[in-house]
Amino acid sequence: MTALLEAAGLTKFFGAVRAAEELSVRVDEGEMVGIVGSNGSGKTTFLNLATGYLAPDRGRILLAGRDTAGLSPRLITRLGVARSFQIPQLYLGLTVLENMLLSLAARSGRGGVWAPLYRAPWTDEGRQILERFGLEAYASRSVGELPEGGRKLLDIALAIALRPRLLLMDEPTAGVSTEDKFEVMDTLVGVLRQGRITTIFVEHDMDVVHRYSRRVLVFDQGLVIADGEPVTVLADADVRKAVLGHA
Amino acid sequence: MGPRPRPSPLLPLGALVLFLLAPLVLSGWIVFLLTVAWAKALAVLGVVLLLRGGLLTFGHALYYAAGAYAAGMAVKYLHVREGLALLGLALLAGVGTSALLGLLVARYRGVYFALLNLAFSMVLYGVLLKFYAITGGTDGLGLPAPPLAGLRPVAQSLRLALYDLTLVLAALLIYAAHRFSASPVGYTLRAIRDNEVRVEYMGASVWRTIYVSYVIAGGLASVAGALIGLSVGHITPDLSFWSQSGEFVFVAILGGTGSVLAPVVGSIVFEFVRNYAFELSPYTWQMTLGIVLLVIIFFLPGGLWSLSALARRLPRRGAPPPFRTSPRDGAGAAGARTADQAREPRGGR
Numbered sequence: 352m353t354a355l356l357e358a359a360g361l362t363k364f365f366g367a368v369r370a371a372e373e374l375s376v377r378v379d380e381g382e383m384v385g386i387v388g389s390n391g392s393g394k395t396t397f398l399n400l401a402t403g404y405l406a407p408d409r410g411r412i413l414l415a416g417r418d419t420a421g422l423s424p425r426l427i428t429r430l431g432v433a434r435s436f437q438i439p440q441l442y443l444g445l446t447v448l449e450n451m452l453l454s455l456a457a458r459s460g461r462g463g464v465w466a467p468l469y470r471a472p473w474t475d476e477g478r479q480i481l482e483r484f485g486l487e488a489y490a491s492r493s494v495g496e497l498p499e500g501g502r503k504l505l506d507i508a509l510a511i512a513l514r515p516r517l518l519l520m521d522e523p524t525a526g527v528s529t530e531d532k533f534e535v536m537d538t539l540v541g542v543l544r545q546g547r548i549t550t551i552f553v554e555h556d557m558d559v560v561h562r563y564s565r566r567v568l569v570f571d572q573g574l575v576i577a578d579g580e581p582v583t584v585l586a587d588a589d590v591r592k593a594v595l596g597h598a
Numbered sequence: 599m600g601p602r603p604r605p606s607p608l609l610p611l612g613a614l615v616l617f618l619l620a621p622l623v624l625s626g627w628i629v630f631l632l633t634v635a636w637a638k639a640l641a642v643l644g645v646v647l648l649l650r651g652g653l654l655t656f657g658h659a660l661y662y663a664a665g666a667y668a669a670g671m672a673v674k675y676l677h678v679r680e681g682l683a684l685l686g687l688a689l690l691a692g693v694g695t696s697a698l699l700g701l702l703v704a705r706y707r708g709v710y711f712a713l714l715n716l717a718f719s720m721v722l723y724g725v726l727l728k729f730y731a732i733t734g735g736t737d738g739l740g741l742p743a744p745p746l747a748g749l750r751p752v753a754q755s756l757r758l759a760l761y762d763l764t765l766v767l768a769a770l771l772i773y774a775a776h777r778f779s780a781s782p783v784g785y786t787l788r789a790i791r792d793n794e795v796r797v798e799y800m801g802a803s804v805w806r807t808i809y810v811s812y813v814i815a816g817g818l819a820s821v822a823g824a825l826i827g828l829s830v831g832h833i834t835p836d837l838s839f840w841s842q843s844g845e846f847v848f849v850a851i852l853g854g855t856g857s858v859l860a861p862v863v864g865s866i867v868f869e870f871v872r873n874y875a876f877e878l879s880p881y882t883w884q885m886t887l888g889i890v891l892l893v894i895i896f897f898l899p900g901g902l903w904s905l906s907a908l909a910r911r912l913p914r915r916g917a918p919p920p921f922r923t924s925p926r927d928g929a930g931a932a933g934a935r936t937a938d939q940a941r942e943p944r945g946g947r
Binding site: 402404423424425428429433434440441442443444445449450452453454456457458460461463464465466467468469509510513 | 777778780781782783784785786788789791792793795796797798799800801802803804807810814
């Protein structure tokens with residue numbers, strides 16, 4: 352079986368800083384993979400490389416067997432890879448629903464200049480998605496009025512609305528309060544399972560990784576130092592030292 | 599809930615009818631002033647569309663002049679007389695020029711976008727000025743009274759016919775701009791102003807969106823230029839001068855970017871303020887205009903159009919609903935309680 356995402360020998364330096372070296376990662380259809388690592392270990396760089404935002408110095412990335420070298424984030428998105436961000440990337444001047452509608456319009460590929468953005472199939476679906484994330488009450492409000500936790504959810508909802516084959520999430524529970532994070536993740540995982548969306552998520556919270564991923568990659572200074580089940584991997588002394596700073 | 603509540607079309611249509619009837623009571627020169635204001639409003643509309651995407655141009659007069667000179671040259675060299683045909687040719691010239699230059703300009707942002715447009719408009723200015731044999735240099739070109747749709751209005755009714763033509767054409771194009779603004783591409787343009795990276799990560803093309811908007815803005819300005827040419831009967835290279843581009847930006851800020859109707863309001867106010875300021879004080883009229891702009895920027899940063907939103911906003915909603923990040927609760931209790939609030943019309947747009 353061809354892997355959905357296969358990165359081979361990815362190397363990226365920022366000057367003398369090693370952000371990725373000989374990274375090789377294989378993710379199969381249907382997996383839910385967590386990525387952990389300390390700050391600056393290359394987690395976000397990996398997402399940036401995988402989505403074409405950065406070009407690797409060496410190595411290549413195959414998406415369902417297709418080489419994505421030289422493709423922009425836009426074209427990689429159109430190949431079925433969506434991404435959410437550590438800091439929500441939203442359109443602050445538009446309403447919550449309008450943000451969602453733009454995602455649905457982009458997915459359809461029908462960006463006309465005459466028919467309105469507000470069309471029944473999109474508004475219906477958009478409201479449904481917002482409802483699943485508990486954002487329905489904010490639909491006609493400006494994104495600027497949304498609290499931080501809501502922005503985080505909307506950022507992820509916009510990516511999921513694209514119906515990707517592969518979703519890359521950068522710290523989905525950052526900015527979400529401790530008591531809410533499991534509920535947020537339960538909702539997310541429910542939606543992802545239902546849509547059969549393969550997911551890779553970067554996460555600082557070990558509890559979240561333990562609970563929601565069946566496989567975890569540990570990044571340290573641009574290298575993958577461990578790959579396996581959370582129970583085994585996260586118990587390893589070297590891993591704990593690299594990620595948490597203590598064993 | 600259905601699509602968002604749309605603004606009623608009755609008000610703009612009623613205003614259009616009033617404008618069409620206005621010549622019955624207004625003097626000839628005021629009708630002429632209104633013709634000029636409505637025509638220029640189309641060029642300003644182009645500037646406003648680009649501003650919504652966060653793109654400020656200091657060279658939009660390029661397309662204004664391109665339209666006017668396309669009409670002027672068609673009269674001189676192709677012996678086209680029909681006014682509607684001249685307008686069609688002008689539109690073609692504007693769209694063609696902006697489609698060509700847009701290939702380059704749409705890659706730039708901020709001050710580079712503004713100045714690149716300025717540079718191109720001044721190149722056209724130079725060409726129009728220096729190629730005397732073709733363009734008439736500073737003398738410009740004459741546009742004799744045109745037949746309209748085959749009819750030859752006599753001198754007195756020509757002014758009225760051009761006024762009506764300008765109004766109807768402007769109304770149609772403003773409606774088209776309204777449709778564009780509410781379309782996926784129109785919204786994407788506004789999204790680009792907020793966050794280009796996210797637009798690309800949605801799989802939509804930033805470049806294509808800006809390019810299409812730029813061509814539309816160029817087309818609007820070229821029709822404005824041809825309408826001015828037909829109404830004034832004479833065109834000069836000044837149409838492409840940087841101060842003309844500056845005027846369009848001035849009027850865009852004066853009217854505001856909140857509505858496709860704002861450029862009309864801004865343009866009419868501008869033409870009247872300029873004329874009366876000139877009449878009152880021929881030497882300091884520019885200062886008067888400057889003071890008007892300062893007052894607008896300090897007290898009405900959304901332009902004159904924000905006055906209408908201000909009036910609607912007075913009975914405004916209360917505090918936003920409480921938010922919890924737990925999705926299931928949010929959809930239940932908070933969702934039900936705020937359904938009424940959500941239905942209230944938004945005041946801000």
